[in-house]
Amino acid sequence: MTIPVRPGAGRPDTGRAGAARRDPLGPLLDLPGVRDAADAARAGIDRLLTHRVLRRESAGVSSESALRGARASAALEGVDVPLADLRAGQVGDPVVQGALRSSLALGSMVDTWSRAPGQVLARLHVLAAADLTDRAALGRPGPHAAPRLGGLSALVAGGTEVPAVVLAALVHGELAALAPFGVADGIVARAAGRLTGIARGLDPKAVSVPEVGFVELGREAYAAALAGYATGAPEGVAAWLVHCCRATELGAREGLAICESLLRG
Template sequence: MTIPVRPGAARSAVRTAAPDPLAALLDLPGVRDAAGAARAGIDRLLGHRVLRRESAGVSAESALRGARASAALDGVDVPLAELRAGEVTNPVVQGSLRTSVALGSMVETWTRAPGQVLARLHVLAAADLADRADLGRPAPHAGARLSGLFSVVTGTTAVPAVLVAALVHGELAALAPFGTADGVIARAAARLTGIARGLDPKAVSVPEVGFAELGREAYDRALAGYAGGTPEGVAGWLVHCCRATEHGALEGLAICESLLRG
């Protein structure tokens, strides 16, 4: 059984038999250690004492910072203070914000009906960017590959959640199924995957900030490597996502500390 994801990407890099078609991802160079470091970073965040009483506030701030960073990765970087004050009307930023705020209501549906959630994400992210008739409708070229990706989202695996999230992210970003707001959607779907699979069940880390801190050029380069389909390219993308997750956990810790200080 091959991994049911993008031909030329993870499928060409990893082939293995049932019952766990993703297991060999851990044998790619540097991936196992990077995944462990990401998990450790998230665990440090989840152990912060503020989360015993302020997890909702941390999650809300995480959503705001994540929306800003996701828009920045798509080329629209705005000051956090302006976004917080409601002074930003840019459609990319507004779409990213709507998407980020709505993720909590989609967690349970994501693992059962990912196509439904993906359509909703596009409606939210691209409402001011695409024709209304095109909202929530993947392009014809995406059909078979999306079906394969959905089997990953709904399937079971012992592979760390951070790697499953990275696969979801890479597939959607490389495939660009809608043609508008695909980057925002890919990052939102990756975050959903991490929440649903127990990586960050409280949604208090900010992986989008992690990617932004590592740099847009590094992000684009790692994604191109994944899309190229070599084992090295796929490994590079997975490791990059793990490092971004570590940085995102540090951002979550910074939010916790700011709430602790009042």
């Protein structure tokens, strides 16, 4: 998909506000099902953010969310491990460890993401692929990726005001389809998508688990939706955006489950 870019300063997620005709991504909201799916995802996150546990235990919920998100992201790569083993530090698989490092580091990248997205993507790749490729290749996207990464970075830096869940889906889809690094691109793409939702105000406390939503929808459905997005056809892009919104909605439910488990002690 070719991303048109215009200069301009973005604002945190404001739902439908700002999706004007001038916005390069505004037309995405008019694709079949996208606006309703984005609204449902936003409503799901809003329900999660009002849970009373978050008034005193948001850090604990966020930590557990990061752990579950890392496990789910690795599962989407074909490495599925028990959550209890991961929590106990008994999993040494390099894919899982890369997903865990990336997930746990997102909080430190929120402020930098909109200012220097390329720098953050390089750092995410270093974390995700540290045990999977040569050291010299870490954080270095291939030359084929430069034009699309440039367009994506401009959008992340403020070139659009579409709802955060839509931008997060676009970031995720672009990186996964483009595979700029050649190794651990899926881990990086999901981490960057999640980071977009955090930084743009969709889930500022980082307590939802969208990666779990993707697992619940199924690996085959995830791969099919991503393949549709990669074609650039409007119906494929729409299906991917709706898929991501649905995963975000399910990820909010996973966050609620974490809150309830902490409430029960």
